[in-house]
Amino acid sequence: MKLFGSDIRLPFYSLLIVLLCHRVQAQQVYEPNWRSLENHNEVPDWMRDAKFGIYCHWGVYAVPAYNNEHYIQHMHNDSPDYSKLGTYKRHLALYGPLEKFDYHDFIPMFKGEHFNANEWADLFVKGGARFAGPVAEHHDGFAMWDSDLTPFNAKDMGPKRDVVGELEKAIRQRGMKFFTSLHHELNYTNVKMKPGWAGSDPKYAKLYGSTMKKEEWDQMWMDKCKELIDKYHPDVIYHDAWLEQVPEKNLQTYLAHYFNEAEKRKQDVIVTYKGEDIPAGVGMEDHENSNPKNIIAKPWLCDYSIGTGLSYSWGYTEGMEIRQPKEIIHTLIEVVSKNGQMLLNLSPKADGTFPDDQKEVVYKVGRWMWSFGEAIYDTRPFSVFGETTAANQKVYYTKKGKTLYAIFLDWPGDNVAVKLKNLTSQSVNGKLKSVHLLGLKNLVKCENTLSASGLTLTVPAKTRIPSDLAYVFKIETE
Incomplete structure (x- = not known):
């Protein structure tokens, strides 16, 4: 039908074309499959220029301050053939049987009363870091951010502070990139269960993990990742090992969300992995506590803890031995010469302060970096x-x-x-x-x-x- 010599179907087709174009524009850049995710620039130039970062293992495990940050696992292993510095027996001697005092009972003692995000960020700057941040959740199921997904978080319990949020603000204000790490992929199978122990109580399922249905836990794993992205927009998300415990589709969905959100913000983001947890073209490989023998063509990351000695802890422990500035600088120099980037871990105390010996090491590392960093940064x-x-x-x-x-x-x-x-x-x-x-x-x-x-x-x-x-x-x- 024509009206005044015109085809009345034209406005309809024009509208259809506009809607189709809008739909194409609204489509996500990255789809949840490896082929699409490999189109992401896994190591942007800002990371290759930054070279050196600092992060911190700070959580409930700083309260018992014994053995290492895996205290929740070691305190539940009552096997006579399993020692780990006698953590189980020591726990019973100090706190009583697990039926009376389990890991969650440390949470009210984790007050962080002297935590100051600005002081932390200043320390990172003094140390010469160009990216920095906290562990967002370790293997103990306790989220260090203001989470709507679990009651076991630092805003609602313990310090009652949004630790990740406060540090994100302080770090970015000082011109550093914001880093955070997630280790919760191991949490579902991390704690031994026995009748009477809290790990067997559904009330504590979101902390200890094991009583949840696997599909529920998998969904919570992915939702926590997404929540961290949507609230804090990290420039780097570091993953510990054991990503094989996460269903591939959940992992792909989370990564697509991360990359798409970053695309909207014009943000060059990085996800790290270990071993073969994700394809090499998607993220940046982390070599924990080790350097390769030769130059690796693809830029890589390594992380070392300031803690050393018998327990080799990443979290604070009483009387812990620490690396000295010369070892840290020598390691960094070797890392950078082989096309790597280095991340140094610090270990704050339960009250939110850094021990004086750790601060002194950071100051000396920073003095070298601020004096001679031209041989490291941007190289x-x-x-x-x-x-x-x-x-x-x-x-x-x-x-x-x-x-x-x-x-x-x-x-x-x-x-x-x-x-x-x-x-x-x-x-x-x-x-x-x-x-x-x-x-x-x-x-x-x-x-x-x-x-x-x-x-x-x-x-x-x-x-x-x-x-x-x-x-x-x-x-x-x-």
Whole structure:
């Protein structure tokens, strides 16, 4: 039918086209399948530039402060062949039988009365971190954010503070990227159950996990991930191992939600994984407590705890041994030379403060980073990660544009000639402009000779420098 020579169907078709276009625009960029999720940029440049981050294991486990952050698991293992520093027997001696005092009874004691998000964030900045944040939930089922999904959260119990939310605000205010981690994929099977123990009581199912139906727990796992994303928009979500316990579809649905929400916000986000938990093209692989032998082409992450020694704890324990600044800086240098990024874990006490010895380590690490960080931040790996000199000294390399950095872990010696065989006229692609030792005030020029067999530089006499944790030679090429 025509009206005044026009086809009245045209407005209808025009409307249909508009609606179809709107539907296409409304479609999500990422679908919940691996092929679609692999289109996500798994390691954006901001992470490759940042290099160093700090996070914290802080939770209910800081109250018993014994063995390590897996206290909830160890306190329930009454097997005579299972020791873990005698956690079960010690718990009974101090707190009584589990029928009377179980893990949830520590929650009212977890007050965090001195927790101050701004002080935490200031410490991270002083330490030289460019991304930072808290563990959002560990293997104990206690959420450190204001959660609508579980009553066992830090806003409703314990500190009665939105720890994740307060830190997210403080960290971003200081120009750092916001990091958080989730470890709750293990929680469903983490606690041994016996009649009379709280893990067998449905009232505590969302804390101990095991009495829930598996499909209910799987849904809660995914919903917690989504809630964390929707409330705090983290730049990085770190996952511990055991993601194989999560149904693949739930994992894919959560990741699609994360990436799509980030797309709306024009935010470059990262999800980390271990082993083969998710395909390599979707996230950033984490090497916990280990470095590869050589450069890895795809950028990677590693995390180390400040805690060391017998119990090797990530959470605070009384009398814990800690790593010293030199070990941390040396590890970071090696990591960066091999195309990695490093995350350092700190262990706050139950009251929300950091022990003085941990703070002192962070200050010294930060002094080196603020003084010599140009050899770390914004760099990329050289063609080789480093070498050992004729005097058996380790040297690691990084590069930034036409500038190379040779980082000696120990002082080479005053007025000695050192040959770096991997820095040849061919490998540095041209002539040298200068070689300087980075110091307290001015660059100290080093005499040098470049040839096809390597770079020979003469080390100047050691003068006052900001830190003796490692020594940086800046090599500028034309």
